[in-house]
Amino acid sequence: xxxxxxxxxxxxxxxxxxxxxxxxxxxxxxxxxxxxxxxxxxxxxxxxxxxxxxxxxxxxxxxxxxxxxxxxxxxxxxxxxxxxxxxxxxxxxxxxxxxxxxxxxxxxxxxxxxxxxxxxxxxxxxxxxxxxxxxxxxxxxxxxxxxxxxxxxxxxxxxxxxxxxxxxxxxxxxxxxxxxxxxxxxxxxxxxxxxxxxxxxxxxxxxxxxxxxxxxxxxxxxxxxxxxxxxxxxxxxxxxxxxxxxxxxxxxxxxxxxxxxxxxxxxxxxxxxxxxxxxxxxxxxxxxxxxxxxxxxxxxxxxxxxxxxxxxxxxxxx
Amino acid sequence: xxxxxxxxxxxxxxxxxxxxxxxxxxxxxxxxxxxxxxxxxxxxxxxxxxxxxxxxxxxxxxxxxxxxxxxxxxxxxxxxxxxxxxxxxxxxxxxxxxxxxxxxxxxxxxxxxxxxxxxxxxxxxxxxxxxxxxxxxxxxxxxxxxxxxxxxxxxxxxxxxxxxxxxxxxxxxxxxxxxxxxxxxxxxxxxxxxxxxxxxxxxxxxxxxxxxxxxxxxxxxxxxxxxxxxxxxxxxxxxxxxxxxxxxxxxxxxxxxxxxxxxxxxxxxxxxxxxxxxxxxxxxxxxxxxxxxxxxxxxxxxxxxxxxxxxxxxxxxxxxxxxxxxxxxxxxxxxxxxxxxxxxxxxxxxxxxxxxxxxxxxxxxxxxxxxxxxxxxxxxxxxxxxxxxxxxxxxxxxxxx
Numbered sequence: 143x144x145x146x147x148x149x150x151x152x153x154x155x156x157x158x159x160x161x162x163x164x165x166x167x168x169x170x171x172x173x174x175x176x177x178x179x180x181x182x183x184x185x186x187x188x189x190x191x192x193x194x195x196x197x198x199x200x201x202x203x204x205x206x207x208x209x210x211x212x213x214x215x216x217x218x219x220x221x222x223x224x225x226x227x228x229x230x231x232x233x234x235x236x237x238x239x240x241x242x243x244x245x246x247x248x249x250x251x252x253x254x255x256x257x258x259x260x261x262x263x264x265x266x267x268x269x270x271x272x273x274x275x276x277x278x279x280x281x282x283x284x285x286x287x288x289x290x291x292x293x294x295x296x297x298x299x300x301x302x303x304x305x306x307x308x309x310x311x312x313x314x315x316x317x318x319x320x321x322x323x324x325x326x327x328x329x330x331x332x333x334x335x336x337x338x339x340x341x342x343x344x345x346x347x348x349x350x351x352x353x354x355x356x357x358x359x360x361x362x363x364x365x366x367x368x369x370x371x372x373x374x375x376x377x378x379x380x381x382x383x384x385x386x387x388x389x390x391x392x393x394x395x396x397x398x399x400x401x402x403x404x405x406x407x408x409x410x411x412x413x414x415x416x417x418x419x420x421x422x423x424x425x426x427x428x429x430x431x432x433x434x435x436x437x438x439x440x441x442x443x444x445x446x447x448x449x450x451x452x453x454x455x456x457x458x459x460x
Numbered sequence: 461x462x463x464x465x466x467x468x469x470x471x472x473x474x475x476x477x478x479x480x481x482x483x484x485x486x487x488x489x490x491x492x493x494x495x496x497x498x499x500x501x502x503x504x505x506x507x508x509x510x511x512x513x514x515x516x517x518x519x520x521x522x523x524x525x526x527x528x529x530x531x532x533x534x535x536x537x538x539x540x541x542x543x544x545x546x547x548x549x550x551x552x553x554x555x556x557x558x559x560x561x562x563x564x565x566x567x568x569x570x571x572x573x574x575x576x577x578x579x580x581x582x583x584x585x586x587x588x589x590x591x592x593x594x595x596x597x598x599x600x601x602x603x604x605x606x607x608x609x610x611x612x613x614x615x616x617x618x619x620x621x622x623x624x625x626x627x628x629x630x631x632x633x634x635x636x637x638x639x640x641x642x643x644x645x646x647x648x649x650x651x652x653x654x655x656x657x658x659x660x661x662x663x664x665x666x667x668x669x670x671x672x673x674x675x676x677x678x679x680x681x682x683x684x685x686x687x688x689x690x691x692x693x694x695x696x697x698x699x700x701x702x703x704x705x706x707x708x709x710x711x712x713x714x715x716x717x718x719x720x721x722x723x724x725x726x727x728x729x730x731x732x733x734x735x736x737x738x739x740x741x742x743x744x745x746x747x748x749x750x751x752x753x754x755x756x757x758x759x760x761x762x763x764x765x766x767x768x769x770x771x772x773x774x775x776x777x778x779x780x781x782x783x784x785x786x787x788x789x790x791x792x793x794x795x796x797x798x799x800x801x802x803x804x805x806x807x808x809x810x811x812x813x814x815x816x817x818x819x820x821x822x823x824x825x826x827x828x829x830x831x832x833x834x835x836x837x838x839x840x841x842x843x844x845x846x847x848x849x850x851x852x853x854x855x856x857x858x859x860x861x
Binding site: 146147149150151152153154155156157158159160161162165202206235292294295297298393394397398400401408409412413414415416417426427429430431432433434435436437438439440441442443444445446447448449450451452453458459460 | 496498499500501502503504505506507508509510511514550552553555556557558559560561562563564590591656657658659661662752753756757777778779781783784785793794795797798799800801802803804805806807808809810811812813814815817
């Protein structure tokens with residue numbers, strides 16, 4: 143009898159010790175992982191709401207004007223419907239927007255790149271942008287025509303960030319060892335990153351025009367590789383609750399996912415209140431987004447915001 | 461003896477003339493054979509207990525942030541549920557002021573009843589309940605069968621398009637009998653109508669509820685003053701409701717047809733209820749019989765019935781719809797949540813909208829002055845907005861006292 147209870151006690155001790163060991167190992171492993179990739183897998187956050195409440199109206203206007211965003215939209219003639227929608231909707235809120243097209247189109251003004259290859263288009267667009275606008279803008283936002291962006295929320299997100307630091311921000315994806323910003327969600331570069339990029343684009347060893355030896359790499363991955371050589375790493379943008387602010391899917395798609403994963407809290411679980419981009423949108427959806435974001439609102443709520451943005455001239459859908 | 465300097469791979473030789481002893485385990489753990497069960501039982505118990513201790517007590521999981529959706533408020537256990545949903549006053553997050561919205565919630569009380577049925581309770585009405593229903597002061601789901609859990613009212617009607625007007629009559633009678641004192645305005649909506657209740661309050665705040673008037677998406681045929689589209693939702697003042705119910709009690713109005721909205725409009729016209737103009741102060745429509753995408757992007761063909769039905773001129777494109785729109789119809793469940801998100805959550809930080817709606821007049825002024833579209837100065841297209849939407853047309857209306 144005594145020997146049996148003895149064995150029992152030994153068993154309990156052994157079991158407990160084993161459990162603690164396994165738990166401890168699990169936690170150490172996780173901690174180690176994030177530390178090792180700390181400088182690559184940043185979770186970059188929006189500014190705190192409290193920081194910004196003590197500015198006068200004039201100070202807020204000045205602050206708002208100081209964050210200047212230049213928008214690059216990469217388009218091809220086949221995207222004409224989306225191109226038109228982007229032109230008529232959110233791109234009017236960029237400080238300056240230009241459409242970089244694979245080839246010239248009669249209907250719209252564009253910067254003709256004379257190439258159909260997306261990586262070549264991206265290289266040329268960034269090069270031209272740097273040459274022409276390096277002294278005029280501090281932030282550079284690149285998007286495809288299926289993306290809808292809220293530039294005001296982008297500016298708020300960038301509020302306390304120093305553009306002379308190498309920022310490369312968006313919705314990040316990990317592919318093996320490479321962390322890159324998914325082009326679908328939009329790509330944000332600070333002037334410092336753009337400067338470094340323009341230098342490394344000349345280096346055909348580190349950043350060749352024909353990327354990828356056996357099969358072609360997607361252009362957003364190529365960009366990440368080139369930037370990595372200059373010490374610029376991708377960072378995933380999130381709000382204070384950890385929700386992504388750059389989205390590679392549409393509101394509808396994200397709502398559908400939320401309806402199946404947490405049907406009791408669909409809107410809460412879906413998307414950030416200060417989302418910057420959604421993607422995979424048809425041209426009509428851009429008009430709905432424009433109305434839903436900039437105009438449709440419930441009467442009786444006012445906000446104490448640190449920034450002040452006025453509607454752009456020559457527009458009536460915002 | 462063996463070589464002790466080299467790496468020996470084989471164990472030292474045993475005495476080969478006697479068989480090897482029993483497996484070593486029994487030597488290592490004395491009394492194991494009889495204690496096999498307690499030992500393994502102990503391992504299991506020790507592991508499980510430690511696991512529970514660690515994960516339950518010592519390693520707390522982060523609390524999810526509190527939900528900002530209007531919450532289900534549970535009655536105390538044992539309460540027999542009446543099929544009513546009570547609303548929740550507007551709340552504000554950090555840096556947001558909802559004072560005016562809250563004041564209007566108290567001052568302009570709206571009862572919403574949603575036309576639904578047993579077949580669409582869980583597929584459609586559920587999403588209404590999860591989104592805008594709680595923003596009404598009182599919400600009721602009108603079905604042909606009671607459902608205590610949802611909750612839904614069981615009206616003495618059958619389902620089907622031919623019963624729609626009966627359902628409407630019974631619903632308004634039910635509301636009049638049970639909830640008259642809980643609200644000033646009474647909204648009817650479908651379970652695929654999305655309603656921005658705060659904007660309905662803004663629209664109605666300028667009208668006293670003892671005025672016989674109702675609002676909605678105004679159609680022109682078949683009735684002299686027109687009638688309101690059923691799907692886009694319509695809202696009756698308390699006096700309008702009183703007249704409607706009394707008219708049925710007295711026989712002045714009867715069940716004339718199954719076309720609910722038209723029959724409704726004809727009865728209300730008969731008893732002197734005015735068909736109101738629900739457009740905003742820039743003359744833009746607020747009640748919409750189709751989803752936002754249709755109004756914003758469709759080009760309605762010349763022969764489309766809608767063109768000949770609209771009481772006011774149709775505007776296609778972005779000016780179709782007020783910033784303070786009240787309703788959209790034919791909205792799927794997924795679109796309900798999407799609209800809820802776009803309306804109440806997502807916003808452009810710091811943005812000063814082009815349209816700055818004037819505040820509604822205080823209650824003692826509301827009966828004295830017109831409230832609604834002020835056509836004298838529509839905005840020129842593309843021009844920046846004046847600081848308030850329109851300067852007062854005449855000096856007498858310059859300021860509320």
